[in-house]
Amino acid sequence: MPVPPSCTPARRPPVPDIEPGLDLGELRVPITRSDVVRYSGAATDFNEIHFSDRHARAIGLPGVLAHGMWTMGAGLRLVTDWIKDPARVRRYQVRFTRPVIVPDTDEGTEVVYTGQVTAVADGIATVTLTATCGEDTVLGAARVEVSVD
Known part of the structure; x- marks a missing residue:
């Protein structure tokens, strides 16, 4: 009996040619205070x-900061846009090095992500990400492993 089309597994998008040194380019992600408040609601992290600048300064921060998980998640978009299939992400790890301070302006700030394939072995490509906000590196040791077979 043939399998109905709705029951067949979806085909994964083809994997681009991948080798160490491949540059994934740059992704610029703006963030404003309004974005931070919306993310707070979605993440239920209030x-x-x-x-609040007042609360942030009371504990020694220079001002309101973006959620670390937002910073991490926004960077993953560089990889998923490149690989065309978020299900290929097998592992993602980062070290938070500096917070993303979001000024109380209409423009907010911007986080710039870049990525490069640093290894390909056993059907897994390792991508190293960098994330900067102004002069500060905000993620360290950021690595994504994606399935490429």
């Missing part, structure tokens, strides 16, 4: 450092 820590005052994400919307």
Whole structure:
């Protein structure tokens, strides 16, 4: 009996030619205070450092900061846009090195992500990401492993 089309597995998008040294380019992601508040609601993380300068400064921060998980997730978009299939992501790890301070302006700030394939072995490509906000590196040791077979 033939399998109905709705029951057949979806075909994965083809994997681009991949080898170490491949540059994934750059992704610029703006963020404003409004974005931070919306993310707070979606994440149910209502820590005052994400919307109140007064609370942020009371604990020694220079101002309101973006959620670390937002910073991490926004960077993964560089990889998923390149690989065309988020299901290929097998592992993602980062070290948070500096917070993303979001000024109370209409423009907010911008995080710039770049990526490069650093290894390909056993059907897994390792991508090293960098993330900067102004002069500060905000993610360290950021690595994504994606299935390429």
